[in-house]
Amino acid sequence: MSFLELNQVRFHVQELGPGAESGESTPAFMAHGLLVDNLASWYFGAAPRVARDRRVVLYDLRGHGRSEAVRSGYDVATGAADLAALVGSAAEGPVHLVGHSYGALVALRCALDYPQLVRSLALVEAPLPPSRLEEMRSIATADPKKLLAALPGRLREALTSGRRRAARARKSLEFLLRESSLVADLAAEVDIPDAELAGLEIPVQLIYGERSSCRPVGDRLLTALPQASLEVLDGGHYLSVERSAEVGEILAGFLHG
Amino acid sequence: MSDTLQTVGRMIQEVIGDDWDLDQPITLETSFGDDLELESIEFVSLAEALKVEYGDEVDFVGWLSTKELDEIIQLKVGDVVEFIDLCRSSN
Numbered sequence: 001m002s003f004l005e006l007n008q009v010r011f012h013v014q015e016l017g018p019g020a021e022s023g024e025s026t027p028a029f030m031a032h033g034l035l036v037d038n039l040a041s042w043y044f045g046a047a048p049r050v051a052r053d054r055r056v057v058l059y060d061l062r063g064h065g066r067s068e069a070v071r072s073g074y075d076v077a078t079g080a081a082d083l084a085a086l087v088g089s090a091a092e093g094p095v096h097l098v099g100h101s102y103g104a105l106v107a108l109r110c111a112l113d114y115p116q117l118v119r120s121l122a123l124v125e126a127p128l129p130p131s132r133l134e135e136m137r138s139i140a141t142a143d144p145k146k147l148l149a150a151l152p153g154r155l156r157e158a159l160t161s162g163r164r165r166a167a168r169a170r171k172s173l174e175f176l177l178r179e180s181s182l183v184a185d186l187a188a189e190v191d192i193p194d195a196e197l198a199g200l201e202i203p204v205q206l207i208y209g210e211r212s213s214c215r216p217v218g219d220r221l222l223t224a225l226p227q228a229s230l231e232v233l234d235g236g237h238y239l240s241v242e243r244s245a246e247v248g249e250i251l252a253g254f255l256h257g
Numbered sequence: 258m259s260d261t262l263q264t265v266g267r268m269i270q271e272v273i274g275d276d277w278d279l280d281q282p283i284t285l286e287t288s289f290g291d292d293l294e295l296e297s298i299e300f301v302s303l304a305e306a307l308k309v310e311y312g313d314e315v316d317f318v319g320w321l322s323t324k325e326l327d328e329i330i331q332l333k334v335g336d337v338v339e340f341i342d343l344c345r346s347s348n
Contacts, residue, residue: 014301016318040297043304044329048322065298162294169296244322 006085012066013059017051025054028096031103038065049248074182080109094119100240122205129191144173197224204228205254209235261338268306285335315344
């Protein structure tokens with residue numbers, strides 16, 4: 001297990017992938033979604049496929065997984081600054097960024113704010129405007145029970161069955177929803193104007209779920225971004241877990257160099 | 258077999274750490290989901306510990322990535338022990 005201190009926060013970071021045989025391949029950095037998510041959904045999902053060709057760096061967002069539970073900085077711009085700091089400390093030169101859900105927003109913001117760090121971008125179910133985030137309505141009530149109830153059955157089961165696991169999931173959610181600035185930070189997030197998206201001159205792979213409420217965002221980004229392509233998979237919002245094998249193949253095909 | 262079980266059992270105990278409150282010893286029949294209630298992020302720590310212990314010989318992460326989430330939750334310690342022993346005997 002490895003930890004890195006970035007922007008005064010202790011981040012949990014894990015690496016996958018080949019050493020020597022990856023040669024000069026550009027590393028990929030992957031960001032997960034909000035609240036109940038952590039780097040495990042990439043680690044046991046699409047990351048091992050991506051890591052066959054290149055070094056993969058996974059991290060827990062602030063307040064998530066094993067990263068430090070800090071009270072502030074849950075806005076997308078701070079998330080992007082965290083990711084930029086991680087890229088700066090763990091890689092040389094521009095890298096590939098991959099994100100799911102809120103992590104996709106963080107990756108997109110990072111590419112817009114720190115263009116020198118990013119070679120290409122893969123966005124899985126990026127919600128735009130951020131108020132589209134599936135969990136948003138339950139987040140606004142700051143009620144962990146409602147939030148968990150809104151998750152797909154399998155995911156909810158994995159997180160909340162049993163005593164110890166349920167207690168830990170609840171504790172972590174209560175901290176984020178009630179004791180941190182997350183709810184206020186997310187409520188204050190605004191849309192990214194199409195004019196700003198039009199300036200992103202790097203290849204972007206969009207992946208959306210046919211049955212996700214974020215699905216229309218895929219079409220919007222496809223039009224607004226100059227170098228985007230879109231894959232639509234049979235699934236909902238949690239594609240990184242539900243369709244991890246397909247997502248891994250799409251990422252492996254997309255990431256070059 | 259028993260060596261591997263002992264090693265895996267020790268790792269699980271280290272991963273769960275202070276939260277450890279299991280009365281029974283870890284056996285081949287102990288399940289990660291119902292008995293140990295291992296969280297996804299603890300599974301990552303276990304996978305990393307296995308990597309340190311066995312190196313490239315045992316590709317635990319690759320093995321798990323071929324499984325569905327429900328399958329992973331239902332895994333027993335014996336499944337992991339069997340996988341490790343299989344990897345090591347074929348090398």
